[in-house]
Amino acid sequence: MSPKFFLDKRPHNGLSYEDYRQKTIEFVESTNPEGLEDSERSLYDYTKLNLHRSKRIDRVYKVNEEFRAILQGITTPQIWMVLTEDWCGDSAQNLPYIVKMAEENPLITLRIMERDKNLDIMDLYLTGGKSRSIPKLVAFDEDGNELFQWGPRPKEAQDNVNQWKESGLSKTEFMEKLHLWYAGNRGKALEQEFMWILCEVDECKEA
Numbered sequence: 131m132s133p134k135f136f137l138d139k140r141p142h143n144g145l146s147y148e149d150y151r152q153k154t155i156e157f158v159e160s161t162n163p164e165g166l167e168d169s170e171r172s173l174y175d176y177t178k179l180n181l182h183r184s185k186r187i188d189r190v191y192k193v194n195e196e197f198r199a200i201l202q203g204i205t206t207p208q209i210w211m212v213l214t215e216d217w218c219g220d221s222a223q224n225l226p227y228i229v230k231m232a233e234e235n236p237l238i239t240l241r242i243m244e245r246d247k248n249l250d251i252m253d254l255y256l257t258g259g260k261s262r263s264i265p266k267l268v269a270f271d272e273d274g275n276e277l278f279q280w281g282p283r284p285k286e287a288q289d290n291v292n293q294w295k296e297s298g299l300s301k302t303e304f305m306e307k308l309h310l311w312y313a314g315n316r317g318k319a320l321e322q323e324f325m326w327i328l329c330e331v332d333e334c335k336e337a
Contacts, residue, residue, distance in 0.1 A: 132274025135251050141211040141270070144241030147229045154181055154216040173217045180222030183309075187226035187317070193234055197321050200328050201234040207272045210240045213252050213281075214265040219305065220283045221265040223312040227320050228267060257282060278327050284319040287311060 135141070145153070158181055163174050193201065210232055214221040225242075232240040245252050245264050257263040266281035283291075290311055294304035 132270075133254070135248075136270060136274035140248070140251070141209055141241050141243065142239075144211065144243045147225075147240060147242065150216070150242045151184070157216070176217040176219065180216060180219060183219075183222040184226045187223075188230075191227055191230050191317055193230055194321065197231070197325050198234055200325055201231055201238070204235050204237055204328070207237045208239070208269050208277060209272070210238060210267055210269050211243055212240065212265055212267045213243050213245045213248065213255065215245050218264050219309065220287075223309065224283065224320055225265055227317040228265075228324075231321075231324060255279065277331050280323065280327060283308075284315075284323055286315075286319045 154177060158174070158178050161174055163171055166174055210228070212225060212228065214225060216222075229240060232238040243251060245262065249262070252262050252264075252266070255266050255268055257266070263282035266279070268279050269277040271277060287308060291304055291308060294307060299307070
């Protein structure tokens with residue numbers, strides 16, 4: 131049975147990437163950070179930094195040919211619902227790649243749902259059954275049947291984070307290392323995971 135939020139067309143009415151990016155730009159440009167409380171200032175600073183990160187990926191990333199064939203081999207409509215927030219560093223490092231992937235096939239519609247405005251949906255897709263980790267992508271067919279999930283970061287990145295935590299690094303230290311990993315990996319791990327995922331849902335037949 132399709133989830134009620136899908137029947138209510140909430141994902142369909144989510145933000146396009148263009149609208150999401152424009153909303154973020156307007157927030158950064160219209161906000162005076164000097165007037166913010168410490169916690170708000172931190173979120174503002176993260177959002178501003180993430181905007182630069184995502185712009186860089188938007189500018190340089192191109193889907194590789196093997197993966198393009200798989201994406202273009204999708205023959206039935208899909209909607210990719212992404213739960214996220216613009217202050218999320220993992221989102222800035224992954225969402226632009228996912229957007230470029232979706233753009234390879236007009237049958238894929240990507241819509242962004244702001245997590246904190248849609249906690250009832252977020253709580254259906256918790257990481258490890260307890261964490262509202264983002265970004266979280268859930269793909270559906272046009273009838274609302276779930277096709278696959280992904281998130282909040284590539285497995286290789288998560289394995290690294292787990293190892294850094296176990297070694298005693300602080301969050302500041304391991305997050306710095308994580309973003310260095312993202313910069314060096316340039317979306318390759320993410321591409322590979324999506325290739326595997328799409329093959330598992332039988333989208334490699336046309337590749």
